[in-house]
Amino acid sequence: MIKPFRIDIPQADLDDLTDRLSRTRWPNEITGAGWDYGFPLARLKELAEHWRTGYDWRAHETRLNELAHFTTEIDGQNIHFVHVRSPRPDALALVLTHGWPGSFLEFLDVIEPLSRDFHLVIPSIPGFGFSGPTHERGWDIVRVARAWAELMRRLGYERYGAHGGDFGSGISLALGAVAPAQVAGVHVNYLPTRPDPDAGLELSQTDEARLEKVRRLMANRPPYQALQATTPQTLGYALTDSPVGQLAWIAERFAQWTDPRSQIDDERMLTDISLYWLTATAASSARLAREAPRRVEPCPVPVGVAVFAHDITQSVRPLAERLYDIRHWSEFERGGHFAAMEVPELLAGDVRDFFLPHIEQEGPTSRVRRHTP
Structure with missing residues (x-):
């Protein structure tokens, strides 16, 4: 059963957030540390104060409720x-899937351009x-994919496309894989x-540089990734109890994963963070x-693959082609990990270019595009 849903956060939860922010215990910081030890204190205090006194959840909630929200139970x-x-x-219907630390909010700026040509399920x-x-x-990515297949069936879509980034890509x-028909x-x-020494491929200097970046990341696993992949429950206690921690x-992540030329504004970021806080889903989202x-x-x-120059890593096409039936490949000089929020016009255009041939004929055409600013 599919039911309409309206966002309506209890006022007591918003008051509690304001109270907790006003009672934050701040750590000290080494003078001139910058980013050497983590998120800079002055910048975090600025964001926390805006969250407490300047940010208006109700205004964003009202705008979000202009969209058609629904809920349904799948697999319990x-x-x-x-x-x-x-x-x-x-x-054609498209199911758009976010990642971490994103949410359905990632796609707000691509809804209008994409809905001209596609039904959207987000x-x-x-x-x-x-x-x-x-x-x-x-609840791993395969189980989520099966849930999406059931959701699309319930909505009456017999044929559809899929788009995602981060976990949404997987x-x-x-x-x-689970619903190829x-x-x-x-x-x-x-x-x-990932690097594959047995692939026997001759790679360009650009691709070798990309693989070297991957090797460095594999050798120095990011702390956030290690904690969420090993002890998400322990981490959840801190993030669920402290709004400044969350x-x-x-x-x-937003600061380090975005293109400096396309910074996501504080209001949009705080709405995403508020969603995690107000639903108390720090631990359960980390469990993925x-x-x-x-x-x-x-x-x-x-x-189809869109590669953004300022993402965490950039894909290497010869390696990707060993695993997938690549029909479309685009390279962008602008944009980072949160492409739908940073450069929505570029992402929406690339999604359209890949999927629109399905309306005229089955199967996207093969193409490669490179984009400069």
């Missing part, structure tokens, strides 16, 4: 999603926001490619990193 879990129908009668991953928390083991590819293609803006944990399988089934459907 409440699933929240936004559903936007296109005026185009032959529109779910919240189980354990995130209004789809959280989860209450049992096993979920979208897994959706192509329904998924027309998968478009991603994040596709990690603020620093997510704001650091613990549950993520080390191997997923191959994705047999056509794949």
Whole structure:
């Protein structure tokens, strides 16, 4: 059963947030430390004060409620999603999946351009926001993909595409694997490619530089990733009890993963962080990193890739082609990990270029594009 949903955070929860922010215990900081030891104190105090005194959740809540929100129970879990129908009668449906530390909010700026040509289904991953928390083991990306397949079936979509970034990329590819007869293609803006010494490939200098970046990341696993993949419950105690802790944990990712030329404004970032805080989903969202399988089934459907220059890593096409049926590959000089929020016009255009051929004929055409500012 699919039910309409309206965002309506209790005022007591907003008052509690304001009170907790006013009573923050701040650590000291080494003079001139900058980013050497983590998120700078002065910048975090600035964000926390704006969250406490200048940020208006109700205003953002009102705007979000202009969208059509729904919930349904799948596999024992409440699933929240936004559903936007296109005026185009032959529109292909697309399911858009966010990652961490994002949310369905990532796609707000691509709804208008994409809905001209596509029906849009934008779910919240189980354990995130209004789809959280989860209450049992096993919600990995394959199980989420199966839930998406059931959601699209309930909505009456027999054929659809999938797009995602971060965890949304893995979920979208897994959706192509679990429902290949329904998924027309998968478009991603994040596709990690690991070094493979047995591949026997001759790579360009650019690709070798990209792999060296991956090697450095593999040798020095980011602390946030290690904690969420090993002890998400322990981490959850701190982030669920301290709004400034939750603020620093997510704001650091936004600061480090975005293109400096396309900074996400504080209001949008605080809305995303507020969603995690107000739904108390710090621990359950982190569990996805613990549950993520080390191997997923191959994705047999056509794949499109958008590579953004300031993402955590950049994909290497010859390695990607060993795993996926790559039909479309674009390189952008602007944009980072949160492409839908940073450069929505570029991402929406690339998604359209990959999927629109499905309206005229089955199967995206093969193409490669490089973009400069």
